[in-house]
Amino acid sequence: MRHPYQPGEKWRRKIKKLNRWGYLLSCVLAVLPVSCRPVVNLPVADNAVRSYYVNGGTYRDIALTFWDGISINYVFWDIEPDRLWDTMWDDYLPGIEALGTRDPEDTAKNSRFMGYLREMIAPLHDGHFTLSSGNYQFAPQRDRVRARFSGGITDDANPELTFSSLVNDWTGDSIGFPGYKKWNFVKDLINPRYLSGEGRIASNHGLRIAQGKVGIPETGGHITYLYFSGFMLNEVIKKESTAAPNNRLVTNLLNTFWQNLRSRECKGLIFDMRGNIGGATADIEYLLRPLLTEDIYFANLRTKKGEGRLNYTPWVPYTFSPRDPIPNAGSIPVVALINDYSISCGELLPLAVRALPKGYLIGTTTWGATGPRIGNDYPNALNDGSFTVRWNTGSLNVVQAGYQTRGKNFENYEGIGVEPDLRVPFSWKEFTNNGACDAGGIDAQLEAAINHIRADTVHPN
Amino acid sequence: MTTAITADTARTTDAKKNPVNSCCFFVFCIALILKAAPMGAQTEGSRNPWFNLKLVEQPWYIGIYGGYANNTIYQGGAENSRPGKIWKNGHGFVAAIPARFQIFNWLALQMETVFITKNYQYYYHSLGNKPYNETINFFVDFPVLINLSVRPMGMTGLRLFVNGGAFLGLWAASYERGANHTAASDKPIYRYAGWYQFDKRRDNRFEYGLAAGIGVQYDIRRFGIFAEWRYYHGLSDLQKAYQYNLPPQMNSTWSVQCGILINPGKNGGGK
Numbered sequence: 001m002r003h004p005y006q007p008g009e010k011w012r013r014k015i016k017k018l019n020r021w022g023y024l025l026s027c028v029l030a031v032l033p034v035s036c037r038p039v040v041n042l043p044v045a046d047n048a049v050r051s052y053y054v055n056g057g058t059y060r061d062i063a064l065t066f067w068d069g070i071s072i073n074y075v076f077w078d079i080e081p082d083r084l085w086d087t088m089w090d091d092y093l094p095g096i097e098a099l100g101t102r103d104p105e106d107t108a109k110n111s112r113f114m115g116y117l118r119e120m121i122a123p124l125h126d127g128h129f130t131l132s133s134g135n136y137q138f139a140p141q142r143d144r145v146r147a148r149f150s151g152g153i154t155d156d157a158n159p160e161l162t163f164s165s166l167v168n169d170w171t172g173d174s175i176g177f178p179g180y181k182k183w184n185f186v187k188d189l190i191n192p193r194y195l196s197g198e199g200r201i202a203s204n205h206g207l208r209i210a211q212g213k214v215g216i217p218e219t220g221g222h223i224t225y226l227y228f229s230g231f232m233l234n235e236v237i238k239k240e241s242t243a244a245p246n247n248r249l250v251t252n253l254l255n256t257f258w259q260n261l262r263s264r265e266c267k268g269l270i271f272d273m274r275g276n277i278g279g280a281t282a283d284i285e286y287l288l289r290p291l292l293t294e295d296i297y298f299a300n301l302r303t304k305k306g307e308g309r310l311n312y313t314p315w316v317p318y319t320f321s322p323r324d325p326i327p328n329a330g331s332i333p334v335v336a337l338i339n340d341y342s343i344s345c346g347e348l349l350p351l352a353v354r355a356l357p358k359g360y361l362i363g364t365t366t367w368g369a370t371g372p373r374i375g376n377d378y379p380n381a382l383n384d385g386s387f388t389v390r391w392n393t394g395s396l397n398v399v400q401a402g403y404q405t406r407g408k409n410f411e412n413y414e415g416i417g418v419e420p421d422l423r424v425p426f427s428w429k430e431f432t433n434n435g436a437c438d439a440g441g442i443d444a445q446l447e448a449a450i451n452h453i454r455a456d457t458v459h460p461n
Numbered sequence: 462m463t464t465a466i467t468a469d470t471a472r473t474t475d476a477k478k479n480p481v482n483s484c485c486f487f488v489f490c491i492a493l494i495l496k497a498a499p500m501g502a503q504t505e506g507s508r509n510p511w512f513n514l515k516l517v518e519q520p521w522y523i524g525i526y527g528g529y530a531n532n533t534i535y536q537g538g539a540e541n542s543r544p545g546k547i548w549k550n551g552h553g554f555v556a557a558i559p560a561r562f563q564i565f566n567w568l569a570l571q572m573e574t575v576f577i578t579k580n581y582q583y584y585y586h587s588l589g590n591k592p593y594n595e596t597i598n599f600f601v602d603f604p605v606l607i608n609l610s611v612r613p614m615g616m617t618g619l620r621l622f623v624n625g626g627a628f629l630g631l632w633a634a635s636y637e638r639g640a641n642h643t644a645a646s647d648k649p650i651y652r653y654a655g656w657y658q659f660d661k662r663r664d665n666r667f668e669y670g671l672a673a674g675i676g677v678q679y680d681i682r683r684f685g686i687f688a689e690w691r692y693y694h695g696l697s698d699l700q701k702a703y704q705y706n707l708p709p710q711m712n713s714t715w716s717v718q719c720g721i722l723i724n725p726g727k728n729g730g731g732k
Binding site for chain 1: 535536537538539541542543544583592594639641642643644645646647648651653655657660662663671696700703704705706707708709711726
């Protein structure tokens with residue numbers, strides 16, 4: 001009689017039982033999360049207009065789309081404190097949720113909502129960052145630059161020298177002296193007092209520009225000077241190309257500038273970047289490539305690789321080559337004048353000047369917006385930059401950089417500014433000739449640049 | 462499994478699971494394993510003597526294999542959030558040293574040291590395919606697999622097998638090459654290539670997941686020559702949880718490989 005438990009029989013019975021339950025167990029395993037993966041919900045932008053459309057009717061819905069948009073498009077997370085944006089969400093969510101359903105007629109609620117958003121973005125260091133909606137406009141770096149002026153910035157502590165006066169003087173219509181219009185200091189002081197030569201002032205298509213020669217008594221020859229209000233030189237040249245020759249005001253002035261610069265009598269060059277709010281990066285090359293004898297490398301750029309905040313592409317160098325060099329390329333000193341309202345390309349050109357063999361920066365710290373913006377010709381194509389949040393009764397418009405820029409040695413300037421090699425504060429008392437606003441004033445920063453070049457001319461390095 | 466930390470469970474991190482797509486293949490393999498085991502257990506006098514519970518003498522095999530690996534980076538849906546940006550799978554290689562402990566004819570435990578590249582790439586379709594980026598990730602994986610095999614009737618030396626199990630891995634190195642925009646009009650595109658510097662705030666260099674494979678082996682004397690198709694299903698995020706609503710980055714890798722196993726203790730005989 002066969003024993004019921006032959007060798008191995010115990011295991012065979014167990015395996016037969018397992019067969020019965022085998023399929024059931026596999027179904028149980030199917031619902032276990034052991035092999036499942038998380039899914040995220042990210043807003044998908046309308047490709048043509050870089051807009052995210054809000055689903056839902058509450059302030060929370062708008063805030064969440066806004067928060068997601070910043071999270072995936074802002075490019076400076078690596079210089080912000082860890083988890084800053086998550087902390088902002090945690091801190092402000094209760095107040096935003098309490099606002100409930102959005103109401104375009106409730107100005108108090110809307111004001112509170114915009115106030116929350118303003119506080120959330122306040123710590124962000126992007127110098128281009130601007131949040132606007134209707135009559136509201138917030139720019140964190142503007143507030144930080146404003147704070148530089150509490151108590152004045154000049155040695156003589158002129159009370160007229162406030163942030164407002166700085167803005168107005170270099171970009172607005174008037175300063176604290178009634179009737180004194182913007183950019184008049186170029187026309188009424190710099191031009192008549194310091195410059196000589198033909199065709200020194202022009203204004204066309206929103207661009208104001210001044211150039212001229214500054215004589216060097218000790219050695220003869222001259223320094224070439226150029227001031228312009230924004231990086232739109234090529235744009236205006238293109239617009240003027242269809243005008244009559246006499247109406248190509250900016251083009252003709254620039255031709256005179258290049259003649260002065262290409263003269264063998266030119267011993268130095270001053271770029272006046274004070275109050276220059278930036279524009280097209282192509283103008284940097286337009287101005288600097290003729291000054292080169294070899295490739296220039298002055299900064300590094302990177303952008304986002306993926307949607308995670310710290311997911312970046314490798315750095316690429318910001319570099320360009322010589323083009324049609326001037327006779328004295330590489331041998332003449334080049335000075336860039338900078339101040340707190342030198343912004344964007346108004347800071348990148350000085351960075352490039354610093355990389356020149358005899359480049360030098362004079363003035364005060366720049367604004368701190370070195371990361372280039374992306375234009376609308378790349379709608380939603382890249383991982384970063386400006387965007388709009390839209391809903392049926394309104395929108396939030398976010399302007400921000402699309403790239404990080406660091407210095408040649410990866411120094412960060414964003415939200416900080418570029419420091420001058422020689423700090424020379426601006427004195428309104430001297431500049432306006434104690435309020436007379438005439439050619440009797442003194443531009444201490446410009447004179448420091450002239451003296452620097454004259455010293456190099458007398459004792460070349 | 463990595464899930465981001467959040468206070469907003471309605472939208473962010475405890476993200477919805479997606480059981481159907483991920484589980485199907487593994488359900489199939491697990492069911493196959495469970496079905497094959499009891500099917501193989503036969504009593505004395507069974508029609509197929511392959512499936513017996515006789516412990517194998519000289520159970521250890523050691524070998525080597527190599528082949529091609531193809532990887533996709535899973536991003537939880539984020540890969541579709543930029544319509545002009547295309548993410549593609551990457552091509553790489555695999556090389557490994559397997560060690561197999563043959564318990565029964567049909568059942569073995571296999572442990573491997575696998576050198577594998579898990580690559581991926583993207584390009585901006587809307588910008589003429591530049592910028593683009595190819596990321597080459599070098600991993601050392603340690604899968605532990607249950608190996609089940611069956612010898613088709615009448616085919617001496619040939620066996621069909623399935624593998625199923627899990628793996629741990631180390632993200633050893635990363636190399637990137639590609640092109641990106643610059644701000645200079647005379648050099649608008651810059652081509653780069655170089656080793657990636659790991660960011661300790663961001664990068665999670667330890668990986669784990671499930672692995673399964675199917676293949677064929679021909680045994681001759683002490684050697685076994687095999688070919689296998691294998692799939693690695695990464696369950697760990699290559700990123701640390703450094704932010705809310707972080708899109709995951711997980712490897713999904715398949716490979717085709719062939720190699721050879723040798724039983725050093727075996728003398729003659731090929732079955």
